[in-house]
Amino acid sequence: MIEWSEEQVMVRDAIRAFIDKEIKPNLEELEHGDTPPYEVLRKLYRTFGMDAMARDRFEKSVAAGGDGDGSEGKERTEGARDPNTVAFTLIPIIELCRYCPGMVTAMGVSVGLTAAAIMSRGTEAQKRRWALDLLTLDKIGAWAITEPNSGSDAFGAMKSTARRDGDEYVLNGSKTFITNGPYADTIVFICKLDEGNDPRERKVLSFVLDAGMPGLEQSKPLRKMGLHSSPTGELFLSDVRVGKDRLIGETEEGPARSAAKDTFSMERTGVAAMALGIVSQCLELSVQYAKDRVQFGKPIGEFQLIQLKLAKMEVARLNIQNLVFRQVEMQAAGRPTSLAEASAMKLYSAQAAMEVALEAVQLFGGNGYMAEFQVEQLARDAKVLQIYAGTDEIQVSQIARSLLA
Numbered sequence: 001m002i003e004w005s006e007e008q009v010m011v012r013d014a015i016r017a018f019i020d021k022e023i024k025p026n027l028e029e030l031e032h033g034d035t036p037p038y039e040v041l042r043k044l045y046r047t048f049g050m051d052a053m054a055r056d057r058f059e060k061s062v063a064a065g066g067d068g069d070g071s072e073g074k075e076r077t078e079g080a081r082d083p084n085t086v087a088f089t090l091i092p093i094i095e096l097c098r099y100c101p102g103m104v105t106a107m108g109v110s111v112g113l114t115a116a117a118i119m120s121r122g123t124e125a126q127k128r129r130w131a132l133d134l135l136t137l138d139k140i141g142a143w144a145i146t147e148p149n150s151g152s153d154a155f156g157a158m159k160s161t162a163r164r165d166g167d168e169y170v171l172n173g174s175k176t177f178i179t180n181g182p183y184a185d186t187i188v189f190i191c192k193l194d195e196g197n198d199p200r201e202r203k204v205l206s207f208v209l210d211a212g213m214p215g216l217e218q219s220k221p222l223r224k225m226g227l228h229s230s231p232t233g234e235l236f237l238s239d240v241r242v243g244k245d246r247l248i249g250e251t252e253e254g255p256a257r258s259a260a261k262d263t264f265s266m267e268r269t270g271v272a273a274m275a276l277g278i279v280s281q282c283l284e285l286s287v288q289y290a291k292d293r294v295q296f297g298k299p300i301g302e303f304q305l306i307q308l309k310l311a312k313m314e315v316a317r318l319n320i321q322n323l324v325f326r327q328v329e330m331q332a333a334g335r336p337t338s339l340a341e342a343s344a345m346k347l348y349s350a351q352a353a354m355e356v357a358l359e360a361v362q363l364f365g366g367n368g369y370m371a372e373f374q375v376e377q378l379a380r381d382a383k384v385l386q387i388y389a390g391t392d393e394i395q396v397s398q399i400a401r402s403l404l405a
């Protein structure tokens with residue numbers, strides 16, 4: 001695949017028109033006001049029938065015992081996905097990230113992490129009870145693994161616990177940096193089963209919680225460097241009592257660690273599409289500015305040092321685009337992305353997006369530092385790509401471990 005098909009370009013243009021009408025005029029409020037992104041995202045879903053498509057895929061998937069990713073009932077290699085389904089997932093990510101990477105984070109965590117966690121290991125009843133409403137964005141989800149003292153070492157240092165009490169479990173612990181945490185209706189809470197054994201040996205379990213359950217507190221949004229259109233918060237659990245019906249898969253023997261690792265893979269490949277949106281926008285804005293801005297009697301685009309910046313931005317854009325297209329091809333061929341490969345994609349794309357966005361700020365001079373010219377927001381937002389879904393350093397060790405195995 002070297003470019004979007006005609007049909008895919010039509011979808012892209014329609015998404016662009018939606019962004020022009022619904023997002024650009026409200027960008028200031030979404031980024032700096034108190035308006036959460038969910039109503040605009042729901043409107044996007046309704047406008048493009050994404051909710052109806054999700055519902056349809058859900059029913060087919062549940063009937064076929066799959067995980068709702070569009071791979072069921074197709075006459076392709078086992079696990080293969082319709083390339084259009086993949087493309088139509090990636091195009092909104094890329095286009096929204098030109099303006100609002102935060103909105104993509106809020107949407108991605110709700111649909112791509114929370115619903116996906118329930119769809120991949122949950123029982124049919126759990127999928128119907130929680131995942132369907134998340135897939136259509138009728139409800140908002142949060143996926144909570146990070147804790148104040150366990151980030152990169154997510155499982156090793158995890159302190160949140162589940163203790164058995166008769167037929168129930170009692171959950172305790174606190175989570176931080178949780179996307180959608182302040183507003184989530186449905187939360188996947190990852191913790192360890194405390195049987196009085198060594199914490200490092202404990203089984204990892206995932207539970208589904210509903211907002212408002214006794215003992216569950218959701219903080220207000222945390223203030224942060226960027227990504228302001230994605231609310232991030234803390235969760236506090238104090239003796240939250242749950243039945244087995246909330247344990248994903250309704251079994252303690254489920255592979256919760258490897259399920260969480262599958263989720264990391266999904267998150268990391270999604271970052272490439274996000275980076276493509278940020279880089280494409282920075283490049284377009286920079287090219288225009290290089291033509292318009294005159295210094296020393298000529299457009300700054302005539303200076304070789306400015307040309308070098310533009311050329312490097314284009315190289316990054318092409319490389320990331322190739323990674324994104326490769327992802328479409330691999331999924332269409334039913335070839336899963338390994339964790340190391342997903343890490344490599346994320347490491348490159350995140351670093352390239354950060355570098356391009358900072359160079360765009362530099363190219364714009366003083367204007368680059370001003371909010372009005374947009375590149376400062378993209379630079380603040382790009383930084384998070386090197387931190388969440390595993391830091392750059394963790395991607396490096398993941399890639400190296402796989403190479404040296």
Ligand SMILES: Cc1cc2nc3c(=O)[nH]c(=O)nc-3n(C[C@H](O)[C@H](O)[C@H](O)COP(=O)(O)OP(=O)(O)OC[C@H]3O[C@@H](n4cnc5c(N)ncnc54)[C@H](O)[C@@H]3O)c2cc1C
Pocket residue numbers: 109143144145146150151152153176177178179180227232384387388389390391392393394397
């Ligand atoms: C905006 C935002 C949204 C987020 N959303 C979610 C969410 O929805 N759900 C969720 O569960 N989490 C979420 N996170 C948390 C995120 O995944 C963690 O912040 C990230 O994994 C890093 O963990 P940490 O912050 O504890 O850093 P630490 O793990 O404390 O790392 C600190 C520094 O040490 C380095 N380091 C750590 N270990 C090693 C090592 N072995 N080798 C070399 N260097 C190392 C790191 O790379 C980093 O530079 C979010 C974070 C942010 C910023």
